[in-house]
Amino acid sequence: MREALPPKERTKIPRQEMPERDACERAHDFGEVNLGFNAALAEHESQRCLTCVDPKCTRGCPVGVKVREVVELVLAGEYLKAGAKLREDNVLPAVTGRVCPQETQCEGACVLGKRFAPVAIGHIERFVADYERAAGAAGLPERAPATGKKVAIVGSGPAGLSCAGDLILRGHEVTVFEALHELGGVLVYGIPEFRLPKEIVRNEIDNMRRMGVNFETNVVIGKTITIDELLTEEGCQAVFVATGAGLPKFLNLPGEHLGGVYSANEFLTRVNLMRAYDAEHYDSPIYDCRNRSVAVIGGGNTAMDAVRSAVRLGAAQAMIVYRRGEQELPARQEEVHHAKSEGVQFLTLHNPLEFLGDDRGMLTGMRLQKMELGEPDESGRRRPAPIVGSEFVLPIDVAVVAVGSAANPLVQSTTPDLATNPWGYIVADPYSFRTSKQGVFAGGDIVSGAATVILAMGSGRKAAASIHEYLTTNAW
Amino acid sequence: MSMYPIVEARFLAPDVKWLAIEAPRIARKHQAGQFVIVRAHEHGERIPLTIAHASAKNGTVAIIVQGVGKTTKLINTLEAGDSLVDIVGPLGKPTEIENYGVVAVIGGGVGAAIAYPSAVALRQAGNAVLSIVGARTKQLVILENEMRAATSELFVMTDDGSYGEQGFVTHKLQQLIDERRIDRVLAIGPTTMMQAVAELTRPHGIPTIVSLNPIMVDGTGMCGGCRVLVGGENRFACVDGPEFDAHAVDFRSLIQRNRVYRQREQAALDKFHETHTCRLFTTPGSQ
Numbered sequence: 001m002r003e004a005l006p007p008k009e010r011t012k013i014p015r016q017e018m019p020e021r022d023a024c025e026r027a028h029d030f031g032e033v034n035l036g037f038n039a040a041l042a043e044h045e046s047q048r049c050l051t052c053v054d055p056k057c058t059r060g061c062p063v064g065v066k067v068r069e070v071v072e073l074v075l076a077g078e079y080l081k082a083g084a085k086l087r088e089d090n091v092l093p094a095v096t097g098r099v100c101p102q103e104t105q106c107e108g109a110c111v112l113g114k115r116f117a118p119v120a121i122g123h124i125e126r127f128v129a130d131y132e133r134a135a136g137a138a139g140l141p142e143r144a145p146a147t148g149k150k151v152a153i154v155g156s157g158p159a160g161l162s163c164a165g166d167l168i169l170r171g172h173e174v175t176v177f178e179a180l181h182e183l184g185g186v187l188v189y190g191i192p193e194f195r196l197p198k199e200i201v202r203n204e205i206d207n208m209r210r211m212g213v214n215f216e217t218n219v220v221i222g223k224t225i226t227i228d229e230l231l232t233e234e235g236c237q238a239v240f241v242a243t244g245a246g247l248p249k250f251l252n253l254p255g256e257h258l259g260g261v262y263s264a265n266e267f268l269t270r271v272n273l274m275r276a277y278d279a280e281h282y283d284s285p286i287y288d289c290r291n292r293s294v295a296v297i298g299g300g301n302t303a304m305d306a307v308r309s310a311v312r313l314g315a316a317q318a319m320i321v322y323r324r325g326e327q328e329l330p331a332r333q334e335e336v337h338h339a340k341s342e343g344v345q346f347l348t349l350h351n352p353l354e355f356l357g358d359d360r361g362m363l364t365g366m367r368l369q370k371m372e373l374g375e376p377d378e379s380g381r382r383r384p385a386p387i388v389g390s391e392f393v394l395p396i397d398v399a400v401v402a403v404g405s406a407a408n409p410l411v412q413s414t415t416p417d418l419a420t421n422p423w424g425y426i427v428a429d430p431y432s433f434r435t436s437k438q439g440v441f442a443g444g445d446i447v448s449g450a451a452t453v454i455l456a457m458g459s460g461r462k463a464a465a466s467i468h469e470y471l472t473t474n475a476w
Numbered sequence: 477m478s479m480y481p482i483v484e485a486r487f488l489a490p491d492v493k494w495l496a497i498e499a500p501r502i503a504r505k506h507q508a509g510q511f512v513i514v515r516a517h518e519h520g521e522r523i524p525l526t527i528a529h530a531s532a533k534n535g536t537v538a539i540i541v542q543g544v545g546k547t548t549k550l551i552n553t554l555e556a557g558d559s560l561v562d563i564v565g566p567l568g569k570p571t572e573i574e575n576y577g578v579v580a581v582i583g584g585g586v587g588a589a590i591a592y593p594s595a596v597a598l599r600q601a602g603n604a605v606l607s608i609v610g611a612r613t614k615q616l617v618i619l620e621n622e623m624r625a626a627t628s629e630l631f632v633m634t635d636d637g638s639y640g641e642q643g644f645v646t647h648k649l650q651q652l653i654d655e656r657r658i659d660r661v662l663a664i665g666p667t668t669m670m671q672a673v674a675e676l677t678r679p680h681g682i683p684t685i686v687s688l689n690p691i692m693v694d695g696t697g698m699c700g701g702c703r704v705l706v707g708g709e710n711r712f713a714c715v716d717g718p719e720f721d722a723h724a725v726d727f728r729s730l731i732q733r734n735r736v737y738r739q740r741e742q743a744a745l746d747k748f749h750e751t752h753t754c755r756l757f758t759t760p761g762s763q
Contacts, residue, residue, distance in 0.1 A: 179694070219564070223567060250700065257729040259733055262701070269699050274693065283519060360732065361728075409715060410697065
């Protein structure tokens, strides 16, 4: 246990860096890149916290983690209690400690950040969660007495899990339905092993099972069971729809049907969920990237996940093709930095026009146009404009289209009284998360469009509070 | 972990196996034309298979598996009492069933059997159903009695003339079109067969539906691997299909996309043969 330092002393401590594996080594396997803080680093970093009376970090967190209290428990060496404190607000601390964009949330709000570097809250969170996992003793919060009410959660991604975690604590019976054979949604099919080991997701889900949550895989709500059946035959008083964004967007360019052109969802699903990188032991194939050129189109976190996966699959060249400039890349800086240090090339200000193939229908290249930045557009980013006469052909063997996703229609198509917007997303009240159908709530990407893990978790939490209120009052 | 017991397993023809699986929720919901995705073991791939029969009463769904690659050959070694690790469904949109008048239901190879639920449903809706069943050889003609019972007239075609009439299903279809009015065609089978049927009916303007079988991973719209060009637009066979207007489908790109993993599939199959002794049949499939 450390003595609390005077504030002036605290600001003198530099922010502790996350230890990571050497880029040359890690680029050849799917092992985790970041190694995590040890206890000394975590305590050292926690000492930097000014323990504000009105912690801005908590308000910056979509699920409202009581950061100051967690940090104080870490300083006291009470790591398991720190874990239990985290879990009061966040059912997936080992996950969010790894994948949250802290720089725009808790750490972005940290007052230290105004003059110095913010407290590395994410790294501390990860330390606490990893500590309790290693100890095999996650500190689970208390559960309220059983209410006899039953809730179905559709989708086991971040929104569904966080909603389930809160509802189970309030004493309700909760069943989470998952369409795939493995639980976790985007955490297992989307985010790669080197950024979020699947073992960690499994462990968090096991913790939820210990809290009493039921899980059912291989059930497609809308097909195997309808929403109406959940509310009648299955005896649920409320349903939370958290099916995620789902459908991948394509560029609709000529040649997009060639063999070797993937959506990021498919590429990542094959690599992550189906373990295609371990062809020796798993049966799902992926187009051979070894010694090939792989181009990923897009500049977001998903694009970075895909291109870094391609590096690890043995690509001779792994490239990001992005039509705006480097400043405009929507991915987290940490991801861009990691990608670059692993040898990823960035073709920014390049726009694909066409995919080219051979007579067998296999991809051979991509026609690109160079772009320049003009005036800012409605998104505030400078609008890219084509440079006339700059077209050229880039020879590539594999292309991954990572330009976002659209609404998955499965639940909506068999629930006609569930209102959707013109893009197919479910319409839900921004505060109550109620849909047009009594007893049915919706949140996460299927309402907001594609966002982040933690925003989905935030909406899952708020929806849980609203569902609890409905179950308590019975007033719609 | 959930396991799904196989309650019945029998070969219908060499390398073609009928498997009934305990899956009460899927059985209750199944409509003709829908499919399931199955996984044989913990390290296995997800493969889509059309539901050939469903019994809500027994809580089972049946699939017909033709052993052509590692996964299908492995599944065909399973017997009653064994289990699949995963089965999910029913996926896809059901066959559109109305009273169209005279409907020709064409099944090639295993397609003959998986067209069966649609043939039954079309007949129940008041259609006169003409069935054309095609196979390479007599041995591979499956569920003939069931199809005969479900249809007004059944025509069997074999490539080698060992049973029924010699020739392709398209020969018979051409003959029927020349002889009488056909209001609608439903064709299920190898992609090249479905393409040939589409080309045959196109000049006659006969509405023709095909059940496509592209490469698929999740089956819920998430991966986009099953995208096909239909009328120049991207459609996902898993959620928008699997049945589409045959005259709008770009069969060329579908056929090419289905070959993408051919080398990998062959390597996996070779390795499988090295390590497994097939229990019953080793003749290659008919596709």
